[in-house]
Structure formats: structure tokens, C-alpha cells
Amino acid sequence: MTSHAVGFASSPRFGSGFFSLHALGTRIVTVAALLGGAAIGLPAQAQVQAADVAGVRLGSSPSEVEAALRALDPRFQFLKIYYAGPDGKASGAIGALKAAIQTGSDLRGIDWKRLDGFAVYFGQDDGKAYAIYRQSYSPAGFPLAQTLADLASKYGPSTGFYPTIYVRAESSAGQASNGCIGSGFGWTGGPGGFDPGCGKSIKVQFDPKSDTVAASFQTWLFDHRLAGAALRAAQARGQAAAQERSRKQLDAVKGNRPAL
DSSP: OOEEEEEOOOOSOOOTTOEETGGGTOEEEEEOOOOOOOOSSOOSBOOOSOOEETTEETTOOHHHHHHHHHHHOTTOEEEEEEEEOTTSSEEEEEEEEEEESOOTTOTTSOOTTOSEEEEEEEOTTTOOEEEEEEEEEEEEEEEHHHHHHHHHHHHOSOOOSOTTEEEEEEETTSBBOGGGOOOOOOSSOOOOEEOTTEEEEEEEEEEESSSSEEEEEEEEEEEHHHHHHHHHHHHHHHHHHHHHHHHHHHHHHTTOOOOO
């Protein structure tokens, strides 16, 4: 079984309040273990009404996510990606769980014609899912208007401006906030950070094959609060490790007292 260390991709969005997981040097170890319609005005309240993508819920543990995916389709195959421990090797903490029906030659890679694929990202300490990414493709296509209507029924009316992109986001106070819509993660890497002024956000982007039919779509669902908790824990762990390294360095040279 081969493994190597990789990093979560940093997010291209999030404003001045954005904190970066990538900047902290967060590393995860990949273990190849295959286990079998426009709105101009925003409403005063625009909570994201649901916290799941096809039954895969934010805040779930890796085992709960795996169970939800197996219930969705027993054909899913899985890849678990672990956070690196202090020695650089895989720890027991799962950083991401990827699942696909069609794996291709490498489940770690992107396949835009994957019938259904999920990448779910977890905090290292609490083990809770804070980001869910999904790829969906159909050779026949998806009815665009009906799918958009279904999204609005589940999550609430879109607050976006583009007919082929569904978006809905909330601030940390539960107010509509299109400034909290950034995706910034996908199949190859998790979120780069979070915005403390944001709550949950969802974005669904379609790849139209005609005016009425979409060939595929991508879904991003992100909880800034859960991501924030994960980041703060990572910061505390990094600071403690840095203090321990400094202590050891000082202990190693205490006896080196040159004549002055």
C-alpha cells in the first residue's frame, strides 16, 4: 500500500476575514485503500434549509458518511485520506472520504463523466464533515428547470443571478449573504479556510448541453462554522508543536556557554 502527503487546495474566494488552512501547512496522507431564475433582492432571512447532499450530512462522522453513501448506492467504492501524524505518516484521523461508482484508473483523479462521485472533508480533531463536494453526470442529461426547482424546494430559493448556477448562502447571523458563496474545493482538494462572518453555503453549477438539459452538475456544500472549529483546533495544535520544538532546541544548547 503506497502513501504520500498532499495538501488541501486553498480557496480562491473569501474576503479579508478569510483564514487559510493551507497557510498552516495542513497536510494529509493519501492511503490508497479502495474499500469495495435570478433574484435581484435578497430576502431578509435566507438560511440554507437543508444540511445534506443526497443524504450526506454536514457534521457527520466518516462512518456515518460512508453508511449514507452505501445506502444511496451500494456500488460506491471508497478512498480514505488520512491526516499526517507528527511523524509524517498516516494518523488515525480521516481528512477526506471519496466515493465513486465509476473509479476509472485512479479514484484520486477527476473524471467529469463520473456517474456520481462524492468528496467529503472532515476536521482533524472533532471528525465532523464540514464540506461536501459532488459530481453528477448522466449520458441522457438532467432536466435543468426541474432540477433547479427541486434545489429551491430543498434548500430555499436561489439568491444568485445566473440561470445555470444555483446558490444560497447565509451569514453567521442567518442573513442572506452572497459574499459567503465561494466554493474553493473539489475532487482534488478540500477548502482552504473559512470566513467567520458566514454560516452554511451551497452552490450548484450546471454544464448545459442545451437550453433545457444539463449534461452534468457539481455541488458544493460548506459549513464555515464547522470549518472554523477545525481550523482553530489546528492552530492550537500547531502552536503547541512549535513551542515543544523550541523547548527541545533550547534544552539541546543549554550547556553551550562560551567564555565571554
